[in-house]
Amino acid sequence: MIRQDILEKIKELFYKGFNYRLIHYLIQRNHNCDISYNCLTRKVLPRLGLKRRLADIALDEIFDIAQKEILNGCSGAESLRRIIKMKHQLNITRSIARDIVRLLDEDGIKRRKQRRLRRRQYFSKGPNFVWHLDFPDS
Template identity: 35%
Template sequence: MDFKQIEQYFRRGLSNREILALLKEVHGIKISNRTLERILSKHQLWRRKNKTDEADVVAFIQQQLQTSGQSHGYRWMHQKCWLNGIITDRETVRVILRLLDGEGVDLRSRNRLRRRVYFSRGPNYVWHIDGYDKLKPYGIGISGCIDGFSRKIMWLEAYRTNNDPRVIAGYFMTAVIEAEGCPNLVRLDLGTENVNVAEMQKFLHHGTQSDSTCVSFGPSTSNQRIERWWLTLRSQCIQFWMNLFDNLKEDGHYADTFLDKCLILFCFQNLIQVSHVLFCSTEFKCIMSVQTC
């Protein structure tokens, strides 16, 4: 029998029962619990002896809570303690986590993520720009931009494409003209449709800011303000059109051909655009009334 396997499982904080199950299923080794206890005792592997001082356990968990460890439950944190040579028990880890990160424990118990804190310095400080593709299978792409501070929609356009950099640049310049100024920062993803917008933003800030401080690139999933807006837009507006087009497809009236997409665009683009404008106007008024209160 290879003792290193038993020691490895023991160092991971596994119980005797879990070690026996792994030995049997993975390695084909079947031994009794009493035999396992003798092997562990012979090599001075004890769970109740030589425990790490609780102050060191607290310090380790505090350090983990400053990183991705803030997402760990007490079982996972207990495993990390043992993997880092800290001998303790699960109950101690559970109590320490409750004391140090009670909010995180409550969020995990409700299967909720820790909310990120969003901050913007003022109106037109940062514009969040992104495309929405839920109606793309039916030939309609949506492009949107939202002010991070006021949550005012700078533009929300339904068109046959949201991937053409010239089209997105046109939306951007129209918004700049209407706002009588450009934002301090634009937040974009790395799609090719945003290349012209980035260059225009840099040109407008030429000599006043460096390129890195007036344009920010990152994945769409991290573009917090506009992603939250897409969620609201879908639940209050887009879901209706998705259901309508899905029904057309199920009833055999839509075959996903170029002609069918052109017909959808011709019949529904203006209707979708009007519903967007009305919804954005109502939503912004509600936001401003709440902020005023």
């Protein structure tokens, strides 16, 4: 039987988005666990409830998480999908992510489609009171 710490590491690698071959290699290499690739894909991952396709999705939960992430500055369906997968360990399809973003962030979609520069406004007390870092998709 596989140790609990190795099972946790498999879950962590799965939710980071690594493919099954890479998970198998990393588990063998770093944790000295001699497990076959077929055993990993056919027994261990299904037993842990980890699957890439046709995952059961609670849309209410996804919708609530998406609202919070969009308010935190997540822009775009692909970015939302990646954040939900990494932070919350939930797999959603691209079409569901697009539909959610279309419902929750209509202005953001319109702004990104226009590809226009949006000027920022700053109100400061004086010189050297404002510092600005420009992040992608800001």
